[in-house]
Amino acid sequence: AQSVTQLGSHVSVSEGALVLLRCNYSSSVPPYLFWYVQYPNQGLQLLLKYTSAATLVKGINGFEAEFKKSETSFHLTKPSAHMSDAAEYFCAASRGSNYKLTFGKGTLLTVNP
Amino acid sequence: DAGITQSPRHKVTETGTPVTLRCHQTENHRYMYWYRQDPGHGLRLIHYSYGVKDTDKGEVSDGYSVSRSKTEDFLLTLESATSSQTSVYFCAISDPSKGTPWIDYGYTFGSGTRLTVV
Numbered sequence: 635a636q637s638v639t640q641l642g643s644h645v646s647v648s649e650g651a652l653v654l655l656r657c658n659y660s661s662s663v664p665p666y667l668f669w670y671v672q673y674p675n676q677g678l679q680l681l682l683k684y685t686s687a688a689t690l691v692k693g694i695n696g697f698e699a700e701f702k703k704s705e706t707s708f709h710l711t712k713p714s715a716h717m718s719d720a721a722e723y724f725c726a727a728s729r730g731s732n733y734k735l736t737f738g739k740g741t742l743l744t745v746n747p
Numbered sequence: 748d749a750g751i752t753q754s755p756r757h758k759v760t761e762t763g764t765p766v767t768l769r770c771h772q773t774e775n776h777r778y779m780y781w782y783r784q785d786p787g788h789g790l791r792l793i794h795y796s797y798g799v800k801d802t803d804k805g806e807v808s809d810g811y812s813v814s815r816s817k818t819e820d821f822l823l824t825l826e827s828a829t830s831s832q833t834s835v836y837f838c839a840i841s842d843p844s845k846g847t848p849w850i851d852y853g854y855t856f857g858s859g860t861r862l863t864v865v
Contacts, residue, residue, distance in 0.1 A: 732797050737791070
């Protein structure tokens with residue numbers, strides 16, 4: 635079964651610092667990969683998705699992610715954190731029958747002034 | 748998101764009572780999914796549907812049942828609610844025929860239902 639691992643349930647950065655949120659998937663065949671963001675008491679918003687068209691994917695709000703097949707990773711980055719980036723981030727994968735999404739457990743990003 | 752609504756948005760119920768959550772879509776999508784979100788667990792798939800009257804279990808289906816009698820509605824029922832089912836429930840829709848490839852279209856999530864079982 636497909637699984638998604640997010641390393642670090644909580645990441646804290648200073649405003650202006652690099653944001654790096656880690657995601658690894660378990661599959662010998664790369665799945666479709668997604669990053670979602672959830673602000674407090676809100677639903678899920680798609681940040682970006684990997685569809686095999688390009689290994690470096692740019693998303694909204696200045697985020698990007700790089701797909702590395704050799705490392706089975708799809709880490710999310712942003713060069714300079716902003717206070718408004720504070721939220722929970724979920725990595726997800728979809729592969730195979732019925733297009734089900736498998737989510738990681740989430741990483742809570744805190745941005746300190 | 749436009750095209751998918753969940754009801755109710757909030758509900759408090761007592762242990763042992765039946766509860767039904769509704770997901771309604773106006774997008775005519777084939778696939779519908781129910782997830783639950785819990786701290787430390789992310790989102791986990793409860794049940795999904797791949798067509799009218801076609802449903803299957805997800806990874807946390809115990810204690811839940813679903814029904815889909817028409818394309819637009821996907822109902823999630825807790826037959827006898829327990830405190831462990833206190834959670835936020837999200838519905839999602841998708842349809843492989845809507846994008847080329849499908850992933851260019853992807854998924855649409857509802858706003859969620861916060862259920863508290865006391």
